[in-house]
Amino acid sequence: MGITKTQIFTEKQNDLAQFFKVLGHPARVAILQYISNQNACICNDLVEEIGLAQATISQHLKELKSIGLLNGEIEGKSMCYCINVERWTAIQNQLNLFFNTTKSNCC
Amino acid sequence: MGITKTQIFTEKQNDLAQFFKVLGHPARVAILQYISNQNACICNDLVEEIGLAQATISQHLKELKSIGLLNGEIEGKSMCYCINVERWTAIQNQLNLFFNTTKSNCC
DNA sequence: TTTATATATTGCAATATTACGATATTAAAT
DNA sequence: ATTTAATATCGTAATATTGCAATATATAAA
Numbered sequence: 001m002g003i004t005k006t007q008i009f010t011e012k013q014n015d016l017a018q019f020f021k022v023l024g025h026p027a028r029v030a031i032l033q034y035i036s037n038q039n040a041c042i043c044n045d046l047v048e049e050i051g052l053a054q055a056t057i058s059q060h061l062k063e064l065k066s067i068g069l070l071n072g073e074i075e076g077k078s079m080c081y082c083i084n085v086e087r088w089t090a091i092q093n094q095l096n097l098f099f100n101t102t103k104s105n106c107c
Numbered sequence: 108m109g110i111t112k113t114q115i116f117t118e119k120q121n122d123l124a125q126f127f128k129v130l131g132h133p134a135r136v137a138i139l140q141y142i143s144n145q146n147a148c149i150c151n152d153l154v155e156e157i158g159l160a161q162a163t164i165s166q167h168l169k170e171l172k173s174i175g176l177l178n179g180e181i182e183g184k185s186m187c188y189c190i191n192v193e194r195w196t197a198i199q200n201q202l203n204l205f206f207n208t209t210k211s212n213c214c
Numbered sequence: 215t216t217t218a219t220a221t222a223t224t225g226c227a228a229t230a231t232t233a234c235g236a237t238a239t240t241a242a243a244t
Numbered sequence: 245a246t247t248t249a250a251t252a253t254c255g256t257a258a259t260a261t262t263g264c265a266a267t268a269t270a271t272a273a274a
Contacts, residue, residue: 003259004133004260005158005233008157008158008159009133009136009137013133017152020127020136021132022130023124023127023131024124024126024263025128026113026116027111027116028124029116030120030128036209044220050115052263053263053265055221055222055264055265055266056263059261059263063219067245069193076272077218077270077273078219079169082237083117085210088196088206092206099195100141103192103195109261111261111263112246114265132231132232159234160234160235161251162234162236162251162252162254163234163249165252165253166232166253167250169252181240181241181269183242184240185241185251186250186251200228210222
């Protein structure tokens with residue numbers, strides 16, 4: 001097997017899990033933190049900063065983009081990646097809804 | 108490769124990613140939601156409820172236990188799984204800290 | 215136009231995850 | 245003691261993820 005049976009879950013459950021999954025890699029956590037710490041938007045020295053190959057960083061950025069967490073704008077010959085604040089907040093709210101709704105009724 | 112380079116990240120980044128990762132599967136989201144909806148603690152009909160094989164459910168429960176999210180108590184011949192509320196809240200707080208700290212400074 | 219620089223994509227190897235059948239293990243019931 | 249029921253573990257197949265070198269693409273600078 002090896003394949004997740006997404007059909008047996010609700011769309012909400014799959015979406016939620018997808019958000020968690022994308023955030024579930026230390027490189028992607030580090031990338032988001034690094035981008036957020038830059039005052040400017042020139043986010044290209046991620047390769048040096050993080051310490052993974054350029055191809056690998058590019059792949060992680062793609063995954064973060066896939067859930068809409070990052071905006072990328074062409075800035076001359078480099079790319080300006082920045083956090084999509086609206087999406088960021090929306091996802092945070094969804095996760096909190098999950099945490100607040102899912103509460104223990106026992107023990 | 109296929110192996111995550113945890114050594115190049117901070118412990119906090121790895122921990123955070125680990126929490127996200129464990130929550131990053133729809134079956135585990137569904138398990139947590141189901142347990143939280145039961146008034147009693149007899150959480151053994153997960154297999155019927157979720158629709159995955161017993162071995163698979165057991166594996167997912169193990170992962171949820173691995174980050175301390177579930178408590179398991181022996182209740183006769185079955186197991187009583189319930190959410191560890193203290194841990195649950197602690198993790199929610201850590202995730203929110205990450206979300207609030209990591210804010211956009213650009214665009 | 216050529217060169218240099220930044221990023222994306224492709225292809226591939228190594229490892230991880232998901233899922234399940236089969237087989238323990240454990241405790242209650244007979 | 246044996247049987248039944250619930251859960252855990254083992255072994256294994258299928259698929260996914262991680263990471264990188266090589267290559268493609270695109271823009272600025274020369």
